[in-house]
Amino acid sequence: MRRNKRSDGTSPTDEEIDALDAHWRAANYLAVGQIYLMDNPLLRKPLEPEHIKPRLLGHWGTSPGLNLVHTHLNRVVRNRGLDAMCVWGPGHGGPAVLANSWLEGSYSEVYPDVSRDEEGMTRLFRQFSFPGGVPSHVAPETPGSIHEGGELGYSLAHAYGAALDNPDLLVACVIGDGEAETGPLAASWHANKFLDPVHDGAVLPILHLNGYKIANPTVLARLPEAELDELLRGYGHEPLHVTGDDPRQVHRAMAAAMDTALDRIRDVQREARDGGPAERPRWPVIVLRTPKGWTGPAEVDGLPVEGTWRSHQVPLPGVRENAEHRAQLEAWLRSYRPEELFGDDGAPSARVLACVPDGERRLGATPHANGGLLRRDLPVPPLERFAVPVEEPGATRHEPTGVLGDLLEAVMDATADRRDFRLVGPDETASNRLQAVYGASGKAWQEPLLKTDEHLDRHGRVMEILSEHICQGWLEGYLLTGRHGLFSCYEAFVHIVDSMVNQHIKWLRTSRALPWRAPIASLNYLLTSHVWRQDHNGFSHQDPGFVDHVLNKSPEVVRVYLPPDANTLLSVADHALRSRDYVNVIVAGKQPCFDWLSLDEARAHCARGAGVWEWAGTEDGTREPDVVLACAGDVPTQEVLAAASLLRRHLPDLAVRVVNVVDMTRLMPHEEHPHGMTDGEYDALFTTDRPVIFGYHGYPWLVHRLAYRRAGHANLHVRGYKEMGTTTTPFDMVVRNDLDRYRLVMDVIDRVPGLGVRAVGVRQAMADARTRHHSWIREHGTDMPEVADWTWTGSGARRADAP
The missing domain is CATH 3.40.50.970 (Thiamin diphosphate (ThDP)-binding fold, Pyr/PP domains)
Structure with missing residues (x-):
């Protein structure tokens, strides 16, 4: 021996x-x-x-x-x-x-x-x-x-x-x-x-x-x-x-x-x-x-x-x-x-x-093994410092995760002395537009440094290693011992930690029932580089199913948010970073997208979790809508609003309600999730007997699963990702999966009683636009100008050459 x-x-x-x-x-x-x-x-x-x-x-x-x-x-x-x-x-x-x-x-x-x-x-x-x-x-x-x-x-x-x-x-x-x-x-x-x-x-x-x-x-x-x-x-x-x-x-x-x-x-x-x-x-x-x-x-x-x-x-x-x-x-x-x-x-x-x-x-x-005893509230600065100005919906664009990066830099700076906040991710901090954090902390690294290196820091609190498992393990150990953090990851590859998050959710659910276990900071995921904007990397990078996986788990622990723009992302992140004993999944794009809501509007909308965007629809308040256009996620929101603008132009007498969902658990019955709507709330928002065309970020059957008990479920038609991916243009991704604005208008015409005969010409124009799209991208390699240059205005939409 x-x-x-x-x-x-x-x-x-x-x-x-x-x-x-x-x-x-x-x-x-x-x-x-x-x-x-x-x-x-x-x-x-x-x-x-x-x-x-x-x-x-x-x-x-x-x-x-x-x-x-x-x-x-x-x-x-x-x-x-x-x-x-x-x-x-x-x-x-x-x-x-x-x-x-x-x-x-x-x-x-x-x-x-x-x-x-x-x-x-x-x-x-x-x-x-x-x-x-x-x-x-x-x-x-x-x-x-x-x-x-x-x-x-x-x-x-x-x-x-x-x-x-x-x-x-x-x-x-x-x-x-x-x-x-x-x-x-x-x-x-x-x-x-x-x-x-x-x-x-x-x-x-x-x-x-x-x-x-x-x-x-x-x-x-x-x-x-x-x-x-x-x-x-x-x-x-x-x-x-x-x-x-x-x-x-x-x-x-x-x-x-x-x-x-x-x-x-x-x-x-x-x-x-x-x-x-x-x-x-x-x-x-x-x-x-x-x-x-x-x-x-x-x-x-x-x-x-x-x-x-x-x-x-x-x-x-x-x-x-x-x-x-x-x-x-x-x-x-x-x-x-x-x-x-x-x-x-x-x-x-x-x-x-x-x-x-x-x-x-x-x-x-x-106490380190009962981290809630050591946890201190995270000093999240006022969101007004980072919010983007929105004078009217859709007039400007920002990168949502880039805006969030500024907030995270401030959090990093505010915790510089107490050192109880870390950002982890598999080599993707800058790719996910969070590079502003380097202004407050570099990337942890103890190996030799070269002149060509950037942002490496022997005392850094940004953690990057090309292993989602290790990122998850680091953050879990950090949170369970009383600190705070965020895990940023490409949406498709967060599945690598599916069974790790299973274990953590089980841990949280069990520890909630133990009075001697003090609450810990929530495990927060930011999933970006998402399915709809992985057109350049192709099919291997396109998978929105982590949300489905998480929503199978203990409802008292899991939360899923799909903010449609920069200010709603700020509001959701503020809530998630301050929360305790949850697993918060936030799905947000890193590419420039339209700014729909001011900060105050975003806060109110996030507090509701789901609500009507009156400015986007054509209801006049005298009758129920003829159709509800619902959306969850940044790209589906854009396509639904583009569809709403087409309906406003081509079918001005149609009463359209636009509903945006930020918190996916709002769709669940109140009896099954603390955030779920009562039947009365759900029916008031979506109606009981009108067609609901729902543009959803992920797999469409999840929405059906969450809402299957509702009175109006038979009228619910969901468009989302259905494994039709490739390397292509951004708009072709939604066309391939039938989530595009033209397909959504066709869905409205097909499902509103009596509209099929009256709007046959409009439907044909929408189908022609989809055909024109296929020819255009194969010739030019880019999306049609009427899509690429489309913007929303308060009275409808401004377009280059719309059908």
């Missing part, structure tokens, strides 16, 4: 090793008890079938390693007075993390009925993976956690996100060797190239290699140590190896590795903060190799278990029915010598608790 020595040459005494081993054995005992027992927690009598849970659930294989890490983190936190937290990558090892939080007392503080005594131990055991109890994975219910133990791959990105702008925080991160095979985790090793040793905390990765996943060996565990060492050095780390199966030797080696790692971290930070060299430091990583299912049954029914994949979940099955297995379980539990670990009342002994820190330094009690 390789031993790592502390820089000061000291090592734990035999008495300290005994205490560490006692804590570790106690945690192992509690982990086994949670998987198997529902009564007789201290084995005061022989195990009987009624003491065993009827359904055995949980994961034992990783638990001994997690318990070892927790024990040794306790030691260094206590001895060094550290502020620390841990991200448990193998979160399915929930029994271990729950056991340790119960031992240290943090669990009983948030759940007083699970007290640190025999009665509380019984409840701890019984509730685990039991109806009405707690999950088998590390979850929001687990004190000290910020990382859901369901899907694997995100622990290291979360850890780095937690360390950003937390200069005094140590974030340990246990990485399972199964998790290490995932793409997101593999990319996360590069996060050390963005960690600023001056303003950020430190991340200590602990790669736990126990050799197996559920049923197969793991890649990194089978690599020769020298090859793995080279790999980690190539990632920019200094590896410290701890290997073995003898508990006392492993305790000594782990204590030495921890001390060496923390001495190295202390020296790196001290040198950087004293103005030392600006080169990227080589941070330590601990490689811990221990047997899977360590200290568990060596064999079961003649088959090897400890050190194999068979120990991954429940190594002894059928314990209620199988007396031999029950005897093995009792022998296994008694091997930890519980009579030495717990007093007569069931409380942990003083020796077990000798290494446990006090108060908020306990890993289960750190």
